[in-house]
Amino acid sequence: LASPQLNITILIFAVIVVGYTMIGGLWAVLMTDTLQFIILNLAVIFVIPLSLARTGGFSGFMEKAPEGFLAATSDQYTFLFLVGWVAIHYFMIGAEWAFVQRYLCVPSKKDARKSAFLFGGLYLFSPFLWLLPPLLWRVQQPIPDGTDADTVTRMSETAYILSCKAVLPIGMLGLMLAALFSATASMISSQLNVFSGVLTKNIYEPLAKNPGEKQLVRMGRLFTCILGFVIAGIAIAVPYIGGAAKMIISVTQVMVTPLLAPALLALFFRRLGTNTIWATVGICFPLGLLATFTEALDGTWIANKTFTGVILPLLVIAVMLLISKREALGWRAITGLTAQEADRETTQSSALPARIVGISLAVCAATLFCLIPLNDNNQGMLAGFGLALALLSSLMLHLSRRMRQTT
Incomplete structure (x- = not known):
């Protein structure tokens, strides 16, 4: 079961997410989306070859994998389940409000179509990239015979971060933890932003008598607070109902x-x-x-x-x-x-998000460069990761300058 420290952490996390969602709205959601995407993908690109080296490459991974580990189906997850899961995601990505919000926040229908194609293309190969670290960790740390189900659940839920911890230096590991925090916060803030808007505009506004704009904003923030702490309560209850994976499915x-x-x-x-x-x-x-x-x-x-x-x-x-x-x-x-x-005219894209992302990446790169003298080992890895972030930061800042010049 969850420890009191974990429950306190969940509540602190909820306060942070609710706070920045209330202040930043959709902009805040998109910023956390972009930052976690860049940092997590870069970190995973470093983690995979290092983890493969520990397992003897792909051939060593295939040899050490438990029997049936790489099978496409199992008694619990049958072929019919997989077909149903694909159908569920078809409807979820096409109609779930948090995803639809991404299509609506771009300047034109053409841009929305591009974002959908980009999302679909990334979805074809990115799961293999993101899921390799815990798969490799399963081979590096086998589950002992006779392990009870609760222990197996805990091991599965910590596999990702332990896989990264085994190969990443301290600075990169901290940045990856921050990116994982950002990824979780991004999904939660997306839901908070959408559902608080729906509750305000579609339920509260028709019932209220001519509410003003300020009153609607206050109610939207109130709904954000309520929904945020409801989600925190559900997160605290997860260990009591079988773990995160079982609950999500x-x-x-x-x-x-x-x-x-x-x-x-x-x-x-x-x-x-x-x-x-x-x-x-x-x-x-x-x-x-x-x-x-x-x-x-x-x-x-x-x-x-x-x-x-x-x-x-x-x-x-x-x-x-x-x-x-x-x-x-x-x-x-x-x-x-x-x-x-x-009949609507196409609006211009704002340069502010690219500038914020560029500055944030520059800060991350500078932090990693400062940590290089403090690490006796893996200095080259820290330098490489920091250099990659610095290059991406320069690219984003250059893009923001060009966008400002064209508007």
């Missing part, structure tokens, strides 16, 4: 397709509206919760989580499409927005 299976598939498909079928979402959620949520978190459906075909999480929602949507005869109100609204978009 379970909640994703139950919630994503029933909530997001109707929203995404409604962009293509004019007869799918709000009723479809209510029907899908009303039928699939209860069955998904029963199948995932209870034993009430064990032994029945409905207990299959891929069925309740993916197949059943799509069946409900298909039935609603067949029985719905009228054009949904949302379809008309989308048509109107499309017409407005055609």
Whole structure:
């Protein structure tokens, strides 16, 4: 179970994330996104060859890997599960608000399309890059026979950072920890920013009597605080409900397709509206919760989580499409927005984010250069990592200057 120190750390983390989300909004989210992406990818590029050297290269890794370790499927994660997981991510990346927010914050439809293609391209190979360190650590630190499930869960959740700790010098390890913090904060702040906005504009504003802009901002910040500490409470409860990986998979299976598939498909079928979402959620949520978190459906075909999480929602949507005869109100609204978009002038991109990222990378590079004399070993690695950050910093600052000159 979690220690009191971990719970205090989670609460401090929540205060930091809620604070900068309230102050910076979407800008703050995008800054943490960019910084963690650059630093984590650079760090992993250093970690992988060093870890491979410790395991005897790829051939040594393949020889030392436990039997079935690299199998595509297992008893727990079957081929049907993988197909369902791909379908879940199809709907999540296409319709989940935090991802959609990225498409909306760019100047034009063309830029949104480019960002989607870039995201898809990176998603094809980046998981292999990011997942190699814990895979290599599994070979370097085998799980002893007879280890209980709780210990295995703890070992799996610490594998990434221990793999990095084994090969990175102190300065780079600290920077990687900061980037991991930034990556987690980025995802949480994305959700806080989106959901606080929805609660403010779509729920509070219609109920309030002509609220002013300042009142809406105050309510948005209040919702951000509430949601932030709800998420912190869930994080504290994670060890009591089977660990982070189990919770993420379970909640994703139950919630994503029933909530997001109707929203995404409604962009293509004019007869799918709000009723479809209510029907899908009303039928699939209860069955998904029963199948995932209870034993009430064990032994029945409905207990299959891929069925309740993916197949059943799509069946409900298909039935609603067949029985719905009228054009949904949302379809008309989308048509109107499309017409407005055609008439809207393209806005210029701001140079400020590139400048902030460039300055932040320069500070990180300077910090690593200062740590070189304090490290007896791995001075070359620190210098190389610092030089890479300095070059990227120069590139970002040059880009920001060019953007300022063109605006």
